[in-house]
Amino acid sequence: FFQNLNIKMHFEDEETCQMHDLMHDLAQMVGDECLLVDSPSEYVNENIRHVGIVNNSEAVLRSASLSNTPSHLRSYVKFEKYLGYSILPISDFDGNISSLRRLRVLFLKDKRYESLPESVGELIHLRYLKVCVDAHYLPEGITKLRYLQILDLEGSLNLRELPREFYRLTSLKHLRLRAEGLVSVNTSLIDMPPRFGELTSLQSLDRFIVGENNGLDALSGMNLAETL
Structure with a gap:
């Protein structure tokens, strides 16, 4: 925050700053x-809403497993040492769904799963779902996420199609199908799902496929703010 403020306001480089008591509190x-x-000695108590694991040793993962976390958890992430983002293996996710029902942000990464x-x-x-698996299809259940705003599929290189009722994601604002930094297409998608043009909340889309389900006219009623 302070770095962004410094850039916008053109302040001189500052090494320290004073924080107001209210902001500190x-x-x-x-x-x-x-x-x-x-x-392993750190305990996830009932007041904790957000858990981040920065040590991926077996002892730490066991002590902070989803089965030992409160049911009102909002985020549960494991930080990759070199990749710079957090992931949650599907093997952890599927068996502990009751501990995740209030999650707002979820990154799913596990190449062992199809x-x-x-x-x-x-x-x-x-609100934010990032998927990085070797799946050819996404489950229809994903269309129940009516509050989902960002769906990032850039790591799912083998994805062939999106759910047929994808149009039910009426809150979706950003759909990402292309790997970061790559100009070429990185998925195996062959068509967009039916009624794709009904996603009128969509603001950014990095790839659109003209096929049997949708022509270019599907984009006419959308409010895309970013160029394909």
Whole structure:
């Protein structure tokens, strides 16, 4: 935040800054709900809403497993040491769905799996879903995520088609089908799902396929703010 403010306001480079007491109190209050787990001795208590695992040793993963976390968890992520983003293996996800029902953000990454669990549709509060698996198809259950705003499929290189009732994702604003930094297409998609043009909340789309289900006219009623 301070770096962005410094750039926008053209301040001189500052190494320190003074924080108002009210801002400090707010940061502490919010921080009480967050926990970064770096050792097996750290306990996920009932006040914790956001868990981040920064040490992927077996002992740490066992102590902070989903079965040991509160049911009101909002985020549960494991930070990859070199990739710079957080992931949750599907093997952890599918067996602990009851601990994840209030999640807003979820990254699913596991190349050992060729499909997503149908139970992903039970996470009705999801706003951001990133999927990186070897799946050829996404489960129809994903269309139950009526509050989903961002769907990132850039890591699912073998995806052939989207669910037929994809149009039910009426809150979807951003759909990503292309790998970051790549100009060429990186998926095996052969067509867009039927009634794709009904996604009128969609603001950004990095790829559109003209096929049997949709022609270019499907884009005419959409409010895309970014160029394909």
